[in-house]
Amino acid sequence: MSDPISCADGKLRSGCQTRGVGAAGGALLCLLLVAPPSALSAQSPLPPLREQAAIRMQWLRYRLDSVLPGLMRTHGIQMWVVCGREYNEDPAFFSLVAPTSSSMGRRTILVFFDRGAGQPLERLNLGYGGPFYRAVRDTALARAAGSWGADRFTLLRRVIDERNPASIAVDISADDAFADGLSAGDFEQLQAALGPEWMARVRHADGLVLDYLAVRAPGMLEWERRLMEIAHQIIATAFSREVITPGVTRADDVAWWARQRLNDLGLDTWFMPYVTVQRRGVNGDTLQNPVVLPGDVLHIDFGISAMGLRTDTQHMAYVLQAGETAPPPGLLAAMRNTNRLQDIVMAELRPARSGNDVLEASLAAMRAAGITGTVYSHPVGDHGHAAGAYIGLFDRQERSSGRGEVRVLPDTWYSIELQATTPVAEWDNQPVAVYEEEDAALDAGGATHWILRRQTDFHLVR
Numbered sequence: 001m002s003d004p005i006s007c008a009d010g011k012l013r014s015g016c017q018t019r020g021v022g023a024a025g026g027a028l029l030c031l032l033l034v035a036p037p038s039a040l041s042a043q044s045p046l047p048p049l050r051e052q053a054a055i056r057m058q059w060l061r062y063r064l065d066s067v068l069p070g071l072m073r074t075h076g077i078q079m080w081v082v083c084g085r086e087y088n089e090d091p092a093f094f095s096l097v098a099p100t101s102s103s104m105g106r107r108t109i110l111v112f113f114d115r116g117a118g119q120p121l122e123r124l125n126l127g128y129g130g131p132f133y134r135a136v137r138d139t140a141l142a143r144a145a146g147s148w149g150a151d152r153f154t155l156l157r158r159v160i161d162e163r164n165p166a167s168i169a170v171d172i173s174a175d176d177a178f179a180d181g182l183s184a185g186d187f188e189q190l191q192a193a194l195g196p197e198w199m200a201r202v203r204h205a206d207g208l209v210l211d212y213l214a215v216r217a218p219g220m221l222e223w224e225r226r227l228m229e230i231a232h233q234i235i236a237t238a239f240s241r242e243v244i245t246p247g248v249t250r251a252d253d254v255a256w257w258a259r260q261r262l263n264d265l266g267l268d269t270w271f272m273p274y275v276t277v278q279r280r281g282v283n284g285d286t287l288q289n290p291v292v293l294p295g296d297v298l299h300i301d302f303g304i305s306a307m308g309l310r311t312d313t314q315h316m317a318y319v320l321q322a323g324e325t326a327p328p329p330g331l332l333a334a335m336r337n338t339n340r341l342q343d344i345v346m347a348e349l350r351p352a353r354s355g356n357d358v359l360e361a362s363l364a365a366m367r368a369a370g371i372t373g374t375v376y377s378h379p380v381g382d383h384g385h386a387a388g389a390y391i392g393l394f395d396r397q398e399r400s401s402g403r404g405e406v407r408v409l410p411d412t413w414y415s416i417e418l419q420a421t422t423p424v425a426e427w428d429n430q431p432v433a434v435y436e437e438e439d440a441a442l443d444a445g446g447a448t449h450w451i452l453r454r455q456t457d458f459h460l461v462r
Contacts, residue, residue: 090181153193169205213387314437330424355389
């Protein structure tokens with residue numbers, strides 16, 4: 001099949017031709033990929049890696065200087081210790097260090113110490129140093145250590161003895177993976193090094209870790225919007241005759257095309273895209289990798305990973321039958337129900353509310369509007385299913401402990417993920433689920449808005 005956004009030789013460059021993608025397709029993506037404002041490379045929709053690192057360093061400086069100190073005081077933590085080893089990194093690590101950092105090495109211990117109001121946090125890296133951290137080393141101690149990195153705990157004890165922190169937070173959590181980065185082996189060595197006196201001051205850092213990872217830095221939004229534009233355009237092409245030949249193309253062919261397209265652009269995904277099919281006379285989306293036929297309703301789940309950010313998008317498409325120029329009215333009504341449910345969740349998503357509160361209010365408003373659906377929205381940002389409040393789960397539409405009780409914060413992003421199921425008259429009142437997922441932002445004042453835009457009409461495969 002032809003490549004909708006490439007020149008004849010398969011390379012992206014100025015003047016590339018788009019073929020049959022339509023107004024929502026290749027022309028805009030060609031412009032975005034070849035000549036966006038920052039003069040991007042003809043081979044990638046992103047700037048060179050060195051420029052990407054410089055941009056991400058600005059974000060890191062802001063989060064370390066302007067976000068973390070306030071959060072430590074809010075959560076009553078004077079010292080935060082983040083510890084891990086190569087191939088067993090703490091989940092928070094890569095959001096705390098330079099984007100050029102590839103691992104925690106033989107062992108890395110980061111220490112953040114609040115020296116008091118009006119003073120910046122002290123940031124220490126025991127062993128390695130690096131941008132924004134002061135290195136703490138003892139070469140003789142390292143040579144004498146019985147195993148690689150074992151000296152770090154002796155160094156940590158020295159740091160604690162010198163500073164006498166009232167509280168020491170470590171990443172242990174029964175509820176959340178992001179805050180559970182301290183391995184059992186490292187915890188045993190931590191206990192041995194600190195002893196009973198200091199261990200009595202150790203507490204879990206759950207809330208601090210989740211809030212730090214959730215809050216977005218200025219400048220991130222522009223790049224998230226660019227990535228979402230790319231996601232929308234790839235989906236628009238995937239759901240077109242550029243990729244789908246009805247009666248020939250299978251659902252998995254479409255998913256693999258989308259993933260390959262990301263790879264060709266030098267981008268990555270954080271999960272395997274997938275495509276499902278709903279068909280008149282077939283119960284739900286139970287078809288397993290079917291050949292796509294006229295009259296089918298298609299759904300894709302697709303996410304991009306780049307610049308230390310993630311996107312998460314779900315869109316719907318309809319395969320036109322002979323003589324059709326639009327989906328049947330019943331399907332259009334189903335799309336409107338899902339859009340209405342999106343409006344409801346966006347209106348209920350407000351700072352200081354728990355994810356459970358948002359879920360309950362959204363479901364009550366949904367039922368009052370006569371809509372049948374489910375809400376399973378989640379934070380997005382440094383990770384795809386990111387730190388922050390969970391607003392329902394696909395298979396759990398009631399209050400839940402853990403992430404359901406986490407509070408919504410300003411300056412955070414959410415994937416508004418949900419579905420509404422509507423009987424379609426033209427399908428003999430067979431229920432059709434319209435799945436939608438778009439990323440939204442809460443600004444500093446707590447107002448919500450779509451980062452890019454949402455889908456209001458089916459993609460059409462002609």
